[in-house]
Amino acid sequence: MFEDPFEWLRDKEDAEVLAHLREENAHTDSRTAHLSGLRERIFDEIRARTRETDLSVPVRRGEWWYYSRTLEGSQYGIHCRAPLADTADWTPPQLSPDTEVEGEQVLLDGNLEAEGHAFFDLGSFEVSTDGNLLLYGVDLAGDERYTVRVRDLRTGENLADEIPNTFSGATFSPDGHFIVYTTVDDAWRPDTVWLHELGQDVAADAQLFHEPDERYWVGAGFTRSDRFLMIELGSSVTSEEWIIDAGDLRGAARVVWPRREGVEYSSSHAVVDGRDVLYILHNHDALDFELVRVDAADPLGPTEVVIPHTPGERLLGFSTFRDWAVAAYRRDGLPRLALFDYARGERDELTFDETLYSVGTAGNPEWAPAVLRIGYGSFITPPSVSDYEIATGILHLRKQQPVLGGYDAADYGQRREWAVAADGTRVPISLVWKRSFGEPGDSARPLHLYGYGSYEHSIDPGFSIARLSELDRGVIFAVAHVRGGGEMGRQWYEDGKLLRKRNTFEDFVACGRHLVAAGVTEPSRMVAEGGSAGGLLMGAVANLAPDLFAGILADVPFVDALTTILDPSLPLTVIEWDEWGDPLHDAEVYAYMKSYSPYENVRDGIRYPRILAVTSLNDTRVMYVEPAKWVARLREAGVDAMLKCEMVAGHGGVSGRYNAWRERAFELAWLLDILGLSDA
Template sequence: MHDAPPVTTTPDDDAPAAPPLTPRRPTPRTHHGDVVIDDYEWLRDADDPAVVAHLQEQDAWTRARLAHLEPLHERLFAEIKDRTLETDLSVPVRLGGHWYYARTVEGQQYAIHARVPAAADGWEPPALSPGVEPAGERVLLDENALAEGHEFFALGGTEVSGDGRLLAYQVDTQGDERYVLRFRDLATGSDLPDVVEETSPGVALTPGYVFYTTVDDAWRPHRVWRHRLGSPSADDVLVLEEPDERFWVGVGLTRSQRFAQVELASKVTTEVRLIAAEAPTAEPVVVWPRREGVEYTVEDAGAELLVLHNSGAENFELVALPLPDDLQAPGASAAFAPERASVVVPHDPAVRLDGVDAFARHLVLSYRRDATPRVAIAAYPSPVVEPLPVVEPLPVVEPVETTPPVVDPPPVVEPVETTPPPTRTPPALLTWREITTGETLEAVQLDASPMLDQPMVRVVVESFTTPRTVYDVVLATGELILRKRQPVLGGYTPSDYAQTRAWATAPDGTQIPISLVWRRDRFVGSVPVRGSEPTNRHRTHEPTGPAPLLLYGYGAYEYSLDPWFSVPRLSLLDRGVVFAVAHVRGGGELGRRWYDDGKLLAKRNTFTDFVAVAQHLVDTGWTTPQRLAAEGGSAGGLLMGAVANLAPHLFAGIHAAVPFVDPLTSILDPSLPLTVTEWEEWGNPLDDPDVYAYMKGYTPYENVPADASAYPPILATTSLHDTRVLYVEPAKWVARLRAAGAPALLRIEMSAGHGGVSGRYSRWRQIAEENAWLLDVLGAAD
């Protein structure tokens, strides 16, 4: 129980005291002999006008209850806006003969995508100034124009052809993540007649053709199609269809532009197929046939394929395979046999390999160690391969060819040995240079670097206190060249803020990492980093709190909450709030085992880890239950619902965004979006009674007690068109919480998807509204 009620302001007197009643309409559900009566399942029918009207009524009531926070909401929005350089542009990225960038204009919701010509041998990005139109600029795509007349707008995949003359782009105006694919002639700025409806994100442009994917009724990308530019989409050719409902498909073009790469993946198994760009109508060639539990990715390295895999290597290892000179030759795929692989980077139980990128003479390795992402570079004796050019002219409408088009041959590459595998430098002799600025808790990640022969690669470095910073790294020397640091207006000084790493002990003895950040003059304190002194300047071992504290968590899909900078978060820190991240199991911060120990029949570890972190922060004096709020979204929303049931006494408020709080109902129904693909993450309760019982024991909706009057205030936010976590889950959850006496609010956007509203100003307002509520329950509202 709370020692005292949370300090909050009072809703307006004219706000309705009681929420709209959600009628009970019992619906039975029977599995494995267990009968469950669900009073609120009727809310699932989004086509029923009565359901939509009820949701609108619930949202209107929530808005009325939050109306007293409107002045704070407006101040928080203004602070985000005042700290943001609204007319700005990205660091240009070179692709072929142009530098590409995106820019924003004050007052406009969306970005404008443009390019300027590049010098033939120039690798120094052009010096562009915000608000000043550069000489030679050509606007490729203005998202504001595309969004006109739509309440929601999102840009999906985009890709420019190798010759720079064609742009493929995808647009979603509903929020349901089904995109319309179009093509733009960049010489004229006009769209081609070609239009492909209902695609999923991602395309691969090859000479005269584009590959794309579509989804089934469960929103699973399951088909790869080939569209001949200039022909009607009705004539598109089905390249492959994945019948296994656990798998989804994706398609993209390799950096060399020599291959369209098709990936078929479940949560635990991968299969990659290659299509030579010079023969786009050929059958895809399998690299490694799928083997249950084996995941791998493929990178074109000229004479070889680099394969990052986990076969017998829990945290993955990197190997090289010889690449045949003719992918379509009989028996060519035999070169990919695992026994022919040579190890490039061996498995390390302390390092999780995340990815590899091959350039003309260097490899860039992405990995994580000590719960943070890192990048290293090594010279690699692979031959230079020139990108395959697009050789066909822009298309005209003409009959579909039944035989592969005749194209100019690709540039000559160095001879490829097929047997034995090419001799190369032993892995032990590769010298890796780790890229770092030496900052505490920094995240270093590879950024856009699309050209095979570029002498520099781009990395982004950020932390909880350092804004997103873009560097170019000279491959030959490792020199860091600062290109841009995210501008933060209003006199932001990073040294005014501090960050540190702490550790909590889970019930089973596991040490759980915690990241913390705060403003020094509002809160001075830290806890010692395990095995070392604190890394911030205030070398006190005890916090001078307690302070209001917001604890954030996720813990699923091996997704890691790496250090990230946030302008909206500054408004919390400047009001004395400490922001903390619980790196609970189920995420990927500490390698594959960290993920495995928070999924399937070990899922409860995610929830008890979070509670252990919250208790640790209370026990060590950082905060108190009256000044501690929790926040998480999607699978992190499931975490929020679970900890509300496990430890309501620890929190003054809980924000669950697009929360997956009714997972058992959803995962029992294979017809619902993405259900079957989730079985390898959560288990299959439909066929396995043990999984059913385990999930029923933790799913938040089913475990709300009859009396939840001691629960802290809960805010659930969702969107009507969310296809990943359907709105019905938080709607049902809030109805059951209220019926049990919990103070719960449901905020629903009627024209948005899983990521919330679209448009930067609209998104800032949404974040400001949520943060106003959090400050209120923390007792830190103005």
């Protein structure tokens, strides 16, 4: 029996609980007051390296180029568009922040919408196919509940239509007469798809689909071809799709493939040889997925294998366009992209020079484009946007994120190393550092080790302006690509979930010990960080190897895992049973989770690292009560632990770019202080 003396912290409406959280914030402010100067320097460094007044690369849709602006001193983006000069031209206009754009129309200014509010987030944003109407969904609390509104772009006035309490991702029908949106149940799970006719009372909205099984999230969206509405259901291990003709949205939905426990699939519409087909990516008897093609009118009929299952090459997605498609997959721990020719049935992979990188599609709304828009970057290469010209195979760089202050990628290095876990599994580690301080392993250096390891989510090489404030002070940044993530294929994920979850924690420890043994760092000069499910990793590692790290930063940490997963009335619990197991009905799962759940396993009389937990009062994914209880228990055990709770924010933390920079400056200052670099 586990007695929980801090469960009283769960009631966030209770005045005593709110007072406790404010006291924790005051305690943290007091304990970190000496870092105010360093925080301000880091904030200034982030700001000085960022082009504050800038524009995104325009994306073509219909007769317009769509883009966003940021202005110096403004927290939020300004969404704009400019008319297309030539329908045959797929080269986006070269826009300058200092030059007026001919015909520019401001669609929505986030700064105006956010006035008078401590939090602002857009969860839906779409322009109708004819370009006349704007749909946007706003959350002003951080609880991921959005009010959808519609603006007539010809007049600038909002229509009477207003839909409260929606989930993100509302969308117009292709004809612009309807809005398709989802709502959530009492456990905050999106479970129902609705159809709203513009100009009609919301109370008359038609229910298109409802999913009663609490394990499944529901979403909906139109195919790129605008031919079908796809209703998608998914648990952690099972999926199902239903299809409705976009021209008859009140018509009956047809199932693509009936759900089968443990089978995941996703489909994409195309027209091949004049026939509507669905390309379906699935994992039935194909651990790393295969791609098949079926008749859209009879998806349960004969299947044609298009890309066969290849062990170790994890197929991630297949996006169809009118004349070709693009396949996304992973091989050797890195993401890949390839153009797919319908006629030949073959892939042509795009290649890149760096040994570590990230690549993916970005901003391709049109059905028949002449180019494929992609995003690329690495730990040392700032993110770029390019257009791959289909006819010639030429990659046109449209923009690379500017990094002000004389940044030179050649001043930094990146590489991959491999740790060996207790069971002999080789675990990849990515390293990035500034070369002027020497190569990793020349001498023990301060090191920041990051990890996640759940939901098959991969931590791919990515650039960070804020991270330069660490690297330029001599810190090595490293990512432990532990099991439970997706970096090395589906089996990598399977080996870090359910009754094999401890592999995630032991892999992270193995990575830390490898870096110490290789002379890259030492325990007194190493800090660890993880957020959400990665925060669970941080809590478990603190108990498992408290001597390995000098400090641990846990962002919105899932540290009271057993309590949460035992209570099906809590938001998102039931759907999580596929990831963690069901301790409510399975004694083995209960015992296993109890053996690693951080809150229950805090030990008295042990020297822990210094710990900072960051949370938000309105977080609906990992409730604030988890880190609040954890920090209280740690402090009871004599641990130097602090809690920072944003009182108006959600799972993603504060809103607004300057607020986010200050939040990151706070965290980095704390980490640098632990590493003995507070004066650097």
